[in-house]
Amino acid sequence: MRSAVAGAQRIVVKIGSSSLTRRGGGIATERIDALVDVLAERRKAGAQVVLVSSGAIAAGIAPLGLSKRPRDLATQQASASVGQMLLVARYAASFERYGLTVGQVLLTADDMIRRAHYRNASRNFERLLDLGVVPIVNENDAVATDEIRFGDNDRLAALVAHLLRADALVLLSDVDGLYSGDPRKPESFLVSTVASASDLSEVVAGTTGASGVGTGGMASKVAAAEVATSAGVHVVLTSAARAAEALSGADVGTYFAPTGRRLPTRLLWLRHATTPRGVLLLDSGAVEAVVSRRASLLSAGITGVRGDFVAGDPVDLVSPAGVSVARGLVAYDATELPPILGKSTHDVGPKYRREVVHRDDLALL
Known part of the structure; x- marks a missing residue:
């Protein structure tokens, strides 16, 4: 069923902070270029691509002279304000190598919770895609409060896949797939396919990232996959280094098979995007x-x-x-x-x- 990913016409790709930035903060230019090379090839082949990118807070750490990811909300917001500009500018320059235009879309959980905001976001995405733009999506960390945060971009990516009725969602991490336990331990094994909840019975997914710059752990990625597959979206979880293979339908990472069928957008919104x-x-x-x-x-x-x-x-x-x-x-x-x-x-x-x-x-x- 991975061939459905290879043939997907509308794809949401999510990449985490640890795959884009250097340890301690700062953008890893070569990593962004490598990702853009893959996405641009798929875009040139005729598919519509939406990129959900973490990294704003991490990108702002070094320019602000911080030694590590800030813990308090005010400093996180300040770091995101600086880092988001740097991050999107770097994406714009990288995609421009292929003659592709990018558009920034910043969302808060409130934009998914409130029906009018949700519909406005949907219209904006559709128009950007119609115009051939590659939307670059992130949580609006500069204004989000603790009460209205998504918490991590894995959930945001799953909701964007719902919103856009995407064919596939590819979650890129610094780990090459879902393991039964800590991948550094020899007894842990890679879970190649998840077709039902029973396939997760032996899995113990961690809840925190290992890089020190991200917020989403493996548990959040599994939860995001469950949200997306419940509406018929094919999901692949793998490392950023294997993005091209994942998008081509190769047997890499972990494939999550759809468990449900597409529902009217209103019901998808009500079930998954509301609090x-x-x-x-x-x-x-x-x-x-x-x-x-x-x-x-x-x-x-x-x-x-x-x-x-x-x-x-x-x-x-x-x-x-x-x-x-x-x-x-x-x-x-x-x-x-x-x-x-x-x-x-x-x-x-x-x-x-x-x-x-x-x-x-x-x-x-």
């Missing part, structure tokens, strides 16, 4: 109605409310066992719901006779 603002606790009858019959959620099936949300916010629907079974856009403020919980639509006033969450605004988890 719940609250929780609705359901009785077993409501769980059955929502999950098995795909019915709307009514007040009669709700036993409790948690969180501070307003009408239109995403909320998780939780079973009596404490499992989140669905996510939906709620039609009421949190303060409006307590008086009508457990009551049928015939027992409440006219203003409360609409669905709490309409089935068209529900995505099963």
